[in-house]
Amino acid sequence: MKTELNTQPDLIAAVETSPFQADLLQHVPDAVIITDLDFNINSWNNAAETIYGWQAHEVIGKRLGNIVSTTFPHNHQEAVITHLFNVGNWQGQVIQKRRNGQEIHISASVSLVKDSNDHSVGVIIINRPLAKRNTEAVEIKTLTREVDRLNKEIKAISYSVSHDLRAPLRAISGFAQVITQRHWADLNGETQHFLSNIIEASNHLDQLINDLLTYARLGHRVIQPRSVDLADLLDHIILTLSEEIEKTDAKIDLPDTLCTLQTDPFLMTQILTNVIENAIIYHRPNLKPHIIISCQIEPEQVVIGIADNGLGIPSEYHHKIFDIFQRLHHHDTYDGNGIGLCLVKKALDLLSGHISIESIEGNGSIFWITLPHAD
DSSP: OOOOOSOOHHHHHHHOOSHHHHHHHHHSSSEEEEEOTTOBEEEEOHHHHHHHOOOHHHHTTSBHHHHSOEEOSSSOHHHHHHHHHHHSEEEEEEEEEOTTSOEEEEEEEEEEEEOTTSOEEEEEEEEEEOOHHHHHHHHHHHHHHHHHHHHHHHHHHHHHIIIIIHHHHHHHHHHHHHHHHHHGGGSOHHHHHHHHHHHHHHHHHHHHHHHHHHHHHHTTOOOOOEEEEHHHHHHHHHHHTHHHHHHHTOEEEOOSOOOEEEEOHHHHHHHHHHHHHHHHHTOOTTSOOEEEEEEEEOSSEEEEEEEEOSOOOOGGGTTGGGSTTOOSSOTTTSOOOSOHHHHHHHHHHHTTOEEEEEEOTTSOEEEEEEEEOOO
């Protein structure tokens, strides 16, 4: 039975012009809700009881928003109401909650109810639960909008970091270097020590900002696959790292056979440079770094191995080292900021690749880089 308590007779009459129509509203499969212009409920059909879990006698006279929580994924509620009263109707998809708190995706159609004099006397709402596929489409659109919003935030943060943070940092570093150049001899040992720490910390922070910006921008990079000769790329990387190689007297062995890949050269350079540089940095004291690069060419993939005789990594850290800011050694002992391997993993994800590690603490490591490859 339909329940109508504290209702407006003119409003109900404007909708239910005959007993047949009144009965029809009660038996349609969609939730039909009639409210006054302040969205106080005047009528609540059988389908509304089934869909939302509230009986009609429990909701009549109450404000709709206090009974059914509604989220508008693509619009603000105020904009929807403004459109309704200006145009006379609104249609769209919303997310609502049943009495038990369960969320449901709804296709909503809302219209103003007019009396015989064409004056607005209320609102009629027809709500239909969406099928699972439609619900998934709504969720995808919602997620897409959220991703777009987050991307804009990342761009704004990157701009702020690049400009607003770097300016004062460069001023600190610049003034410290001026003092060092002009007045070093006039400073006592303690002041010289503090000044050196300021310059070193400034350089470290500048590198950290560079790496963070690189990491943030990777996700926005458009992949540009080209023919990349791994032999030429490795020669270029070794030349780039020549200062570190000379400083540590590192030895790097390359395989006799290397292939050509269709991949993004910038990302490949990031990947190989970071792994090889780590192998140079994290060497055992009093032992020259020895790095052996191998390459296995398979029908559908290429597996590049980078083995070193360095410190090694305990097994409990094998997965953690690919997370951002994960450092196993203090900065005073070894350079680095815990971003390099995270960059590697992110770049490989963009290339549909994978990285894994075999390592025993104190006995070096082997990083396996797997990339798609077609003959």
